[in-house]
Amino acid sequence: MIILLLGAPGAGKGTQSELLSDRLDMVHVASGDLLRDHRRRGTELGKMADEFIKVGHLVPDDVVIKMILHRLRAADCVHGVILDGFPRTVVQAEALDANLSLSGRRVNRALYIKVSHNTLIDRLSGRWICRNCQASFHEKFNPPRVDGVCDVCGGQLYQRDDDKREVAEGRLHVFYDETSPVIGYYRQHDSLAEIDGEQDIERVTHDLMRAIGRAPDIIGPGVADESAA
């Protein structure tokens, strides 16, 4: 099964991908994490991508497509993948489809987590990420127990350069201009589901699970499952 999580920066794709990956026992592949890993390791790809990432622009299609298709060929991806942050352009979506069709596969569901502009800006500008496990925290909405320290693994938290307000605004405009057409692309292919990403984390997970036809195993207090009514 191939599931895509689409949404603007700050929509909660990373957080939700991790939760779905745990519940569905599927690998989570995030294009942004792969690129940041290349940057950290100082590879040629990482150095090239750095130029684009730090100003909030998209890394060229051919580079990202090659990187993702290579990752999807790995043995751990055979049984299913949750793709987060890819595709971000229609060219990337078409390349993914063409490649999957070679092995008789396809995108099973494209899940669009929809969040308003003002909420996205609030979320991005207070976001802190773990250097070690990439867990995401927010100084207002989801603060770590100890300042600067990851609750999950004890790693050091940092603020991404591209989450600074001006760069974050630019990244949102890149999303509206270049990635929104991808949502239309999957709508046309009848694989799109839209989820309200302004709800609390647990409710969003629940809606995502429902959109892929998996009833959630645990629904927390206050999260009524209307489908059961």
Ligand code: AMP
């Ligand atoms: P993210 O962690 O998904 O917000 O990605 C961080 C940055 O990596 C983006 O602002 C882009 O510069 C780059 N990036 C990630 N995924 C892609 C993609 N699919 N296509 C082009 N650039 C990407």
